[in-house]
Amino acid sequence: MEKKRLTIRRKESIYGYIFIMPFIVGFFAFTAGPLLFSLAGSFTDYNITSRMDFVGVENYQSLIVDDGLFRTSLWNTIYYVAFSVPLTTLGAIFISALLNQDVPGIRVFRTLYYLPAVLSGVGVYLLWMQLLEPGTGMVNLLLGWVGIDGPNWLYDPDWTKPSLILMKLWSVGGSMLLYLASMQGVSKSLYEAAEIDGASRWRQFVHITIPMITPVIFFDVVTSLIGGFQIFQEAYIMSGNGEGGPANSLLFYNLYMWNQAFENFDMGYAMAMSWILFVIVFVLTLINLKLAPRWVHYEGEEK
Amino acid sequence: MAKTDDRTDYLTGTDKTEAQSVLNTKPRYWEHRGNRNNMWRLFNFVLLAAGSLLILSPLWWMFATSLKTMAEVMSYPPSFFPESWEWANYIRAWQAAPFTTYTINTITITTFVVIGSVLANSFIAYGFAKIPFRGKGIWFAIVLSTMMIPGFVTLIPQYVLFANLGWVNTYYPLIVPHFFGSAFYIFLLRQFYMTIPTELIEAAKIEGASHFYIWWKIGLPLTKPALATVAIFSFNGAWNDFLGPLLYLNDENLYTLQLGLAVFKGQLSTQWNYLMAGSLLVLLPVILLFFFFQKYFIQGINLSSGGK
Numbered sequence: 001m002e003k004k005r006l007t008i009r010r011k012e013s014i015y016g017y018i019f020i021m022p023f024i025v026g027f028f029a030f031t032a033g034p035l036l037f038s039l040a041g042s043f044t045d046y047n048i049t050s051r052m053d054f055v056g057v058e059n060y061q062s063l064i065v066d067d068g069l070f071r072t073s074l075w076n077t078i079y080y081v082a083f084s085v086p087l088t089t090l091g092a093i094f095i096s097a098l099l100n101q102d103v104p105g106i107r108v109f110r111t112l113y114y115l116p117a118v119l120s121g122v123g124v125y126l127l128w129m130q131l132l133e134p135g136t137g138m139v140n141l142l143l144g145w146v147g148i149d150g151p152n153w154l155y156d157p158d159w160t161k162p163s164l165i166l167m168k169l170w171s172v173g174g175s176m177l178l179y180l181a182s183m184q185g186v187s188k189s190l191y192e193a194a195e196i197d198g199a200s201r202w203r204q205f206v207h208i209t210i211p212m213i214t215p216v217i218f219f220d221v222v223t224s225l226i227g228g229f230q231i232f233q234e235a236y237i238m239s240g241n242g243e244g245g246p247a248n249s250l251l252f253y254n255l256y257m258w259n260q261a262f263e264n265f266d267m268g269y270a271m272a273m274s275w276i277l278f279v280i281v282f283v284l285t286l287i288n289l290k291l292a293p294r295w296v297h298y299e300g301e302e303k
Numbered sequence: 304m305a306k307t308d309d310r311t312d313y314l315t316g317t318d319k320t321e322a323q324s325v326l327n328t329k330p331r332y333w334e335h336r337g338n339r340n341n342m343w344r345l346f347n348f349v350l351l352a353a354g355s356l357l358i359l360s361p362l363w364w365m366f367a368t369s370l371k372t373m374a375e376v377m378s379y380p381p382s383f384f385p386e387s388w389e390w391a392n393y394i395r396a397w398q399a400a401p402f403t404t405y406t407i408n409t410i411t412i413t414t415f416v417v418i419g420s421v422l423a424n425s426f427i428a429y430g431f432a433k434i435p436f437r438g439k440g441i442w443f444a445i446v447l448s449t450m451m452i453p454g455f456v457t458l459i460p461q462y463v464l465f466a467n468l469g470w471v472n473t474y475y476p477l478i479v480p481h482f483f484g485s486a487f488y489i490f491l492l493r494q495f496y497m498t499i500p501t502e503l504i505e506a507a508k509i510e511g512a513s514h515f516y517i518w519w520k521i522g523l524p525l526t527k528p529a530l531a532t533v534a535i536f537s538f539n540g541a542w543n544d545f546l547g548p549l550l551y552l553n554d555e556n557l558y559t560l561q562l563g564l565a566v567f568k569g570q571l572s573t574q575w576n577y578l579m580a581g582s583l584l585v586l587l588p589v590i591l592l593f594f595f596f597q598k599y600f601i602q603g604i605n606l607s608s609g610g611k
Contacts, residue, residue: 013437015514019430020442022423026483031449034460041460048463095354101347107326109351111597113358118593118600121543122564123582127365130575136381138364144380170361177601201343230453233545237565254455261459262550274456281453 042272047265059272070273072248073256076161080252081228084165089220092172093213096179097205110180117174125237128167129154139166154238157247164234164250175220182216183209214296222288229281230254253277326601369393369580376575389576396580399571404556405563412477412559413541419481420537421530424488429518431489432496433504443493450486462550476551477544481537488533495529496522532599539589560585 017024042059044052063070099110131138132153140150151159186209194204232254236242242259244251253273261270363383368376369392370385397403430436431443465476499522507517523530545561552558558566567581593600 009435012435016430016434016436016439019434019514019518020427022482023427023446023484023489024442026480027445027449029464030461030480030483031452031457034457034464035452037460037463038456048466098347098351098354101344103344103348103351105348106351109355110326112355114597114600115590115593116358116361118539119586119589120539121585122545122561122568123586126564126568126578126582127361130368130579131361131364133575135379136377136575138360138381141381142360170358173358226451226453230455232455236549237545237568241565241569257455262462267459267463271459274453274459277453278456282451285451 038271038274041268042275044268045266046268046271048267049265052268055268059269060276063269063272063276069248069251069256073251073253076249076251077229077231077253080161080164080231081225083161084168085221085224085228087165088168088172088175088224089217091169092175092179092220093210093217095172096176096183097209099176099180100183110177114173114177116171117176119171121233122237124167125234128163128170129238132163132166155246157245157249160239160245160249164231164238167234175224178216178220179213182213186212211297215298218288218292218296222285225284225288226281229277232258326598365579365583368575369396369577369583371576373574373576392576392580393584396567396577397584399577400563400567400581401555401558402560402563402581402584405558405560408557409542409559409561412474413538415474415478416481416541417534417537419478420485420488421534423482423484424492424533425523425526425530426518427484428489428492428496429514429522432493433499433501433517433522434514446486446489450490458550465551471551472553472557473551474557477541477547481541488537492526492529492533495526499525528599528602531596532602535592535596535599538592542589 041052043054043056045055045058046052095113099106099113103109130136132140134140134150134152134155137153139153143150153159153163190208190212191204194208199207231252235245235250235252235255236258239245239250239255242255242263244255254277257270257273257277260266260273367383367385370388370390371392372387372389375382375386431439431446461476461480465471468475470476503521503525504517507521512520543561544559545565548559548562549565552562555566564581564585568578571577
């Protein structure tokens, strides 16, 4: 009896591994293997046709000490993340609060606000390039209606990154739905109790809604931080096929890495860049996880 | 909506999942408020309506621009309504580049990516959700941790790998990796499998069915709504992918719509009427997909945030 149970369990184990085998193979072939390869490669002068000659920390050294464009690209990326993450988070919370009201036609509103989030790719980037055209685009036309003389957007180094952030804000609908679902999950009794105490709508929002949705805010911040550091496609298209835009103001980290790897074929250098990015993202995620208990409120803790 | 309701819905296949409820649910806390709410509701309605116009205006602008003559595109100030509706712009844009070839190529890649994503992720998720085995916790943690790795860190070595396999200038690098599962979809489908009662699978096992049979005959049909979500998300991803084709495809006959649009932009520069016509045509399938299947988009987001 005992022996038979063991064999059944073992059989299940074999089945389990058969089922997750595609992931395991893919993990080693496309994730773990490449990670180690790029770590090793970052200490070489590899250019895809050459041998991989060990050059020590030379790549890292010249990146950090000598390379002005590396610093520019890192600065551009940090600028983009520093503005786009808080703005999209606040925007999404604000819109979902509006959409969590009893208003006629609310279902249609929710659908419309979500629509831009599913649109992406080159078509969207071209659309925004046209919208942001200083003379013939829609954005400056609308700004003109309220008496604002719009900037030159993608032609002005000071306004290129705000241009991309504006485009990003258009599609906050994706995380808006997360917040909306979370707000709908907040227990009605909490609001009733606050109502009896005479709390205003604003106080209810700040003291009930916001704390109850902090887990989603946390998830949103972590994922959009990781995503923000990887900005590439929009910068590639909107800066004229990877050239980096006016005064390199759209030369984001991944764009510079791309140019090093696939334009200059300096792959060792690019792989060193990729590991620096990996470490930055990893450390930021760790900091987020460490800070989370201070402000993220999990319902389970109270029960 | 209670959990048990959802479950019966999955089983009867009526698909009335929580997805709909996020769009339909009324806020819980206004019901008992009195008339002084009407001003507040009106204020909200006006705000939301104005916001909707703002959100939709880029899409209208795209449509309007695509119908303008070049002279009108360049005229200042620009207008929201084209003077004459030049539908021929669409034909000219389509013929200005080999868009028919690009479309066939994109559909080919997208089809394989969707098939691969649905089958592989469902298979893997079944293993994680319904088979007990040693080391499962560690492997699932690895699945989740891969979501934290920036794609560019593995991009260059993957390119080296595929170049050595002789796969540059083929569709393999764009398709094959999707047959090995990806963390987000595995997680999403596993969440969904968790709502299927284990007794169902135990019963089938007692009847002598193997896990393969159970996955194929019970797992796949019962998880259809979640598979639809995976199919739509992966369709969207493959359709809109620019980075992959840019890296791996050099031969213009192999180009996808996204690459084609980028080349088109290089050629036409500021002929915005044709550019907008081309862009709109490329975006159209995604827009239609969204309006027909929006509950699956929404469901994906619900499941990924832990089922609520």
